[in-house]
Amino acid sequence: MNGKIALVTGGTSGIGKEIVKQLLSNGVFVFVNFGHHDHLMYEAKKELKEISNSFQCIKADVSNEEEVFAMFVKIKETFGKLDYLVNNAGMNVDNFIEDLDIDGFRKILDVNLVGKVIVTKFALPLLKKSESPSIVNIASRLGTKPCVEASAYCASEAGVINFTKTSALEFSKYKIRVNVVSPGLTNTPLAMMGWTKEEIEEQKDNNPLYRIGEPIDIANTVLFLLSDKASYINGENINVNGGSLLK
Numbered sequence: 001m002n003g004k005i006a007l008v009t010g011g012t013s014g015i016g017k018e019i020v021k022q023l024l025s026n027g028v029f030v031f032v033n034f035g036h037h038d039h040l041m042y043e044a045k046k047e048l049k050e051i052s053n054s055f056q057c058i059k060a061d062v063s064n065e066e067e068v069f070a071m072f073v074k075i076k077e078t079f080g081k082l083d084y085l086v087n088n089a090g091m092n093v094d095n096f097i098e099d100l101d102i103d104g105f106r107k108i109l110d111v112n113l114v115g116k117v118i119v120t121k122f123a124l125p126l127l128k129k130s131e132s133p134s135i136v137n138i139a140s141r142l143g144t145k146p147c148v149e150a151s152a153y154c155a156s157e158a159g160v161i162n163f164t165k166t167s168a169l170e171f172s173k174y175k176i177r178v179n180v181v182s183p184g185l186t187n188t189p190l191a192m193m194g195w196t197k198e199e200i201e202e203q204k205d206n207n208p209l210y211r212i213g214e215p216i217d218i219a220n221t222v223l224f225l226l227s228d229k230a231s232y233i234n235g236e237n238i239n240v241n242g243g244s245l246l247k
């Protein structure tokens with residue numbers, strides 16, 4: 001992986017930040033995207049600098065075509081190619097269907113699904129210039145398992161899984177592999193926001209491995225899929241959840 005160029009969307013917090021850290025530790029130059037929160041970016045910058053200076057933070061809302069276009073102009077000017085794309089940025093707001101605010105539903109689809117479509121579309125010309133290009137999308141266990149109060153999130157993540165498989169088919173002619181990682185409940189700010197301590201303990205008790213995921217569990221899988229060690233894995237959805245779908 002040494003010397004490769006990567007873009008990680010939503011790289012300033014949680015799972016994305018851990019993916020960035022692992023890429024930096026493996027000698028990859030990383031464009032670290034984020035959408036809104038400068039303070040998260042400054043905190044992440046400090047942590048990342050302890051590992052390497054080979055990164056650049058770029059603010060762009062993945063659901064905004066113009067901002068994403070501008071982000072890729074910067075990437076193109078800097079290196080002219082991209083080896084790895086990790087489409088990680090995502091959000092959630094819980095709501096029962098009967099209480100849904102339709103604009104809120106659309107927003108979740110826009111960020112979690114359409115955002116990955118926009119970033120993938122603009123990344124394609126730069127990925128075509130790589131010798132071993134690879135895309136990993138981040139979906140969720142809820143992309144295959146329905147969940148109450150999360151209809152928009154479930155629908156968006158199911159869309160990401162199918163979009164990944166379609167991308168793998170369409171991009172095979174460019175030798176670009178595309179896979180998706182579906183985490184279970186993972187210890188990040190986004191996830192912990194919605195759960196009480198008791199509910200987390202219950203989640204642990206119900207998991208076959210009696211714990212929730214850590215960002216490093218997801219990052220290890222993403223790095224494997226990006227690397228040449230996974231050169232014959234394409235269009236797959238890898239669940240990383242301790243076996244929680246078995247129950």
Ligand SMILES: NC(=O)c1ccc[n+]([C@@H]2O[C@H](COP(=O)([O-])OP(=O)(O)OC[C@H]3O[C@@H](n4cnc5c(N)ncnc54)[C@H](OP(=O)(O)O)[C@@H]3O)[C@@H](O)[C@H]2O)c1
Pocket residue numbers: 009010011012013014015016033034035036037038040060061062063088089090091111115138139140141182183184185186187188189190191
């Ligand atoms: N944690 C879990 O339990 C879990 C489980 C399954 C799947 N996932 C998926 O894993 C991914 C990461 O989740 P996380 O738990 O690590 O979340 P997190 O800690 O809240 O981090 C989210 C990151 O995405 C960025 N982001 C959010 N909206 C964005 C937008 N419109 N444009 C660009 N960047 C945006 C955030 O930066 P700004 O706030 O600055 O925009 C932040 O860097 C998500 O796709 C999530 O659906 C998480």
